Structure formats: C-alpha cells, structure tokens
Amino acid sequence: MAESTGDGDEAAGSDPIFVIDELVLRDGQLDAFLDAFASDYRPGAEARGQRLLHLLVSPPTRAVALPQTVTLLWQLDGIAGFWGMRSQNAMEDVIAFWADCDAKWSTSRSRRLAATPEALPLLDAAGRVNA
Amino acid sequence: MTGEVGLRFVGQVGIAGDADAGDRAEFARDLAAFGASLEGVADSHASPHLDLSVGGLDLTWDLRFTTSEAAQAFETLVSRAEGLGPLQGRVEQLELGRPITLATGLGRPGLVGVKRALWLRVEPEAxxxxxARFEAETPLLAKAVPAIRNWRWSRLTSADHGPMEMRWTHLWEQEFETVEGLQVDYMSSPVHWGHIDRWFDPEMxxxxxxxxxxxxxxxxxAPVLSWGEAG
Structure with a gap:
C-alpha cells in the first residue's frame, strides 16, 4: 500500500515526472530480460500510467559478450500520475518481476525520480500551498 | 536522539463490534477520561480516526505521564487482561507503544489541529x-513542507507479549492546521514522492x-505534540 492520502494539487504539480530505471545485467541476459520486460512488466506498468519513452542498451552492441546496462525512461502525468502509479504497484506480479530481475538478470539496479529544471519551482510550490 | 523515554504512549484502539461515528466519538471520550484517571497521568487524549485514514484501527490514544515510574505502572496495568477496567470489554484490539524520539520540531507549540501519524515497520533484514539513513532522512519532510507545524519522529517500543504487543517499529507524527496541509502539501512535496518514498516503494x-x-x-x-512544552 502506498502512503497515499488523496489527490495532490494538480494545477501546481502537473509537469511531467520521469522515472529512470537503470539495470546492470549479467552477461548474456539481455534477451531474457527484454522478453520478460515486454511480457510481464510493461503492459501492467502502462496500465498504471507509466509511459515508456526510451529503452536503451549500453554498450550499444551485440558483437561481443559484454556486461550491459539497460536504461528505462518513463513519464508520469505529474504528481497525480505518480500517486496513481504508487497506489497500484504493491501487487504480487510487480514485486515478483523485480525479484526475478534481481535474481536472474541483473547484478544491480536503481530507480530514480526526476523532472526538468524548469519544472522544479512549480513542483516545489506544490508542497507549499498551505504554508 | 532526544530523551523522554517511556513518558509518552501512543496507541491505536480497535472497538469491539460495529461502531458508528457516534459510538467511536463516545468511546474516545470515555477512553480519554479513563486515561486521565490513572495515577501519574499528565495528559490523556483520544480521538476517532478520520475517514481518510488507511490501514489502522478505529482511534488513537495519546498519553503522557509525569514520571517513568507512573509510565511503568501503566504498562504493567494494561498488560493484564482487565487493564482497561470498565472499557476492557469494548476493546477488540489495542496496539500501544512507547515512542523514543529520534527528532522533533515544534514550529507552533500549542497548536490544536489535525494530527497525522504514519505507523510503519522497518523490515528486520534491513x-x-x-x-540509519532512513531515520536521518525522514525529518527532511518537515523542512520541505511548512504546513507541518509540529512533528515528532520516533522509534516505537512495546512489551513483547500481551495486549501491548505491536508490529510497528517507527512512528512519524505531524500536526497540521487543517487536513488540506496533509492531503495537498504533504502529498505533493517532491521531497516526499521524489526522495523519501523510495524507502516505501515496492519497486525500489x-x-x-x-x-x-x-x-x-x-x-x-488538545495540543498533543507540544504537551509539556510552553505554548
């Protein structure tokens, strides 16, 4: 259950919010990860309001076996979109996907929230409506 | 870490049977009065939870004692089967803990407003x-959200067995002037969703x-978070 208590101020917090996933994959696990991501994670994530903007692989080659990093860039519809995602992601299938990821395909993983520099003043103001 | 170990108790109470809003309000008054009648009590307050509450019991009971001896006597009392006296039969569940303050801030001592609490359990394998990082970071929320007028961040301890046993390890309490401070400012702050929430997010x-x-x-x-402070 997310720590969700109600709707945020959408007018002040409607700028896009970005979710950045970075996964360092085990050698040779790129295809296994991509297949599972496409079938077991992405459809549900999109239903929770995550729009996939980019799926990037580095180094950008399959010519030789190298540890590869996958970067996923998602967009959410503002603060309301963030809490919409969070109110729905404490699900067994979501938790199982990331557990599989940590156990089978990746050696390390991070998820960060981000916004454009221009959005920061408005996002900060959203937390100071009743200051 | 600041002090006052053992002088305060904070509890959640579940009322037996079907209780409507009137029943909960009446029970809260009775419970607060029962607390006030105990030996060595400085303050006793009980109030039904607002409908926006999620995952908790029916009401919160806050108590403050004048001495650690009186607090210990209370703990012993409620650990017994009939510890709540005439109210015992009306209680279905009691989760009562002693907050040990990690950090606190009183920007508006004496405020009688809306008190919100997040009861949480840090997983034992953490x-x-x-x-330590989680405990150090949580007070950033109070810095980032001015609508949080008063706050207290605590570890919770409780007896290992009996009615006081509880699952929670930490308690994050805040006082707002109105519920909008909680529902709008607190939930909208990027320090909340963009930073602190990672400790809670199952995908992180x-x-x-x-x-x-x-x-x-x-x-x-009553000004629960500033009890014992100059108002």
Missing part, C-alpha cells in the same frame, strides 16, 4: 546503515519498510 531496490502501513489522522482537542 541493514543498519540503511536504517532501496525499500526497507514493510508494505503494510497504518496512516491515521484525527482532529485534536
């Missing part, structure tokens, strides 16, 4: 370094908090 590798939370809020009739 690393001590992560727990940083998560150390159990997914079962209790988010409770109630309307105060």
């Amino acid at each position: 690393s001590p370094d992560d727990v 590798p940083d998560r150390i908090v159990d997914l079962w939370l209790a988010h409770t809020a109630y309307v105060e009739t």
